[in-house]
Amino acid sequence: MRATTITLTGAGGQIGYALLFRIAAGEMLGPERPVRLRLLEIPAGMRAAEGAALELQDCAFPLLSDVEISDDPRTAFDGCEIALLVGARPRGPGMERAELLAANAGIFGPQGAALGDVADDAVRVVTVGNPANTNALIAQSSAPDIPPERFTALTRLDHNRAVGQLAAALGANPRDIDGVIVWGNHSATQYPDVSHATVAGRPLIDALAERRGGVDAAIAWLDAEFVPRVARRGAEIIEVRGSSSIASAAHATVEHVRSDVLGGFRTSAAVVSHGEYGVPEGLICSFPVTSDGSGYRVVSDLGVDERSRRLIDASVDELVAEREAVRSLGILP
Ligand code: NAD
Numbered sequence: 001m002r003a004t005t006i007t008l009t010g011a012g013g014q015i016g017y018a019l020l021f022r023i024a025a026g027e028m029l030g031p032e033r034p035v036r037l038r039l040l041e042i043p044a045g046m047r048a049a050e051g052a053a054l055e056l057q058d059c060a061f062p063l064l065s066d067v068e069i070s071d072d073p074r075t076a077f078d079g080c081e082i083a084l085l086v087g088a089r090p091r092g093p094g095m096e097r098a099e100l101l102a103a104n105a106g107i108f109g110p111q112g113a114a115l116g117d118v119a120d121d122a123v124r125v126v127t128v129g130n131p132a133n134t135n136a137l138i139a140q141s142s143a144p145d146i147p148p149e150r151f152t153a154l155t156r157l158d159h160n161r162a163v164g165q166l167a168a169a170l171g172a173n174p175r176d177i178d179g180v181i182v183w184g185n186h187s188a189t190q191y192p193d194v195s196h197a198t199v200a201g202r203p204l205i206d207a208l209a210e211r212r213g214g215v216d217a218a219i220a221w222l223d224a225e226f227v228p229r230v231a232r233r234g235a236e237i238i239e240v241r242g243s244s245s246i247a248s249a250a251h252a253t254v255e256h257v258r259s260d261v262l263g264g265f266r267t268s269a270a271v272v273s274h275g276e277y278g279v280p281e282g283l284i285c286s287f288p289v290t291s292d293g294s295g296y297r298v299v300s301d302l303g304v305d306e307r308s309r310r311l312i313d314a315s316v317d318e319l320v321a322e323r324e325a326v327r328s329l330g331i332l333p
């Protein structure tokens with residue numbers, strides 16, 4: 001089978017290190033598909049990427065056809081079929097949000113343009129580096145010749161966090177929990193929604209009500225504990241570990257691409273809005289999605305109750321504000 005070309009940016013960083021070996025082991029695209037890895041770094045990260053490449057060789061992965069490292073986006077994205085945009089500028093001490101957006105626009109704008117110029121015609125682009133949704137929007141806007149639907153951002157980690165919390169609360173196996181949705185931004189405003197979720201085929205809210213002593217108590221737990229815990233889990237991990245999530249972020253990236261490219265059950269991903277659920281067109285927003293292998297599509301026919309509407313709108317408002325901030329810096333049209 002022909003090898004698939006995957007480009008990873010930030011390959012010398014922490015998530016890069018956790019991700020590379022799983023891709024090369026066949027966990028992202030399956031045990032039959034060979035992969036060709038292109039690692040993009042800035043000069044300061046090149047040695048770390050080179051070290052990772054040495055270790056990849058030492059694993060002697062049968063599916064890994066070759067590895068190349070570059071600090072030039074046009075070289076690293078040449079012929080790229082799957083781009084994993086992980087490298088980003090972290091927020092420094094005292095840095096304002098607008099400064100962070102501007103610094104990242106300086107990365108994701110040129111990378112989007114390079115993808116538009118040299119990537120494979122069928123390229124799919126996943127943004128992980130924060131602020132993920134808006135970085136994805138900047139990359140997408142810089143590549144007008146690539147269909148916008150090919151640009152997605154990672155909220156699978158938030159989705160998995162929600163399932164993990166529910167499994168613990170219900171004493172259930174995560175595999176039995178289905179239909180969770182993460183809406184909005186990959187930030188503390190996101191809304192993890194269980195309105196359509198089931199556990200072992202039964203409405204999840206019923207199972208929760210049984211364990212917590214009624215529907216009102218179940219909803220109180222969702223509002224007071226579940227939603228904020230999931231939405232602030234990134235900050236909790238930073239506080240407890242002393243650095244942001246790594247292995248769980250890499251795992252979610254593997255699953256995001258696998259579901260997109262190989263197809264699978266309904267999940268959550270940030271994809272470009274065509275106005276579904278009243279989300280302004282063009283925003284890259286987390287929705288319920290499925291894929292038959294040809295790319296994520298929004299599942300657009302689910303009911304949204306008043307409580308959910310309010311929470312979705314709050315996160316979408318933040319995405320609109322981020323887009324406006326980037327526009328006011330002259331970065332987006
Ligand atoms: P890290 O600092 O360990 O690694 C980032 C790497 O990117 C560094 O090696 C750096 O040299 C490189 N880099 C910086 N600018 C680059 C550029 N222009 N081109 C190529 N490489 C570049 O960080 P990490 O822990 O690997 O996290 C990476 C990003 O992922 C961060 O922005 C983090 O906030 C984000 N993140 C997102 C999620 C999510 O669910 N979406 C979860 C966890 C972390």
Ligand code: LMR
Pocket residue numbers: 130157233234235237244245
């Ligand atoms: C996460 O959700 O773990 C990260 O996006 C947090 C962060 O700010 O890096």
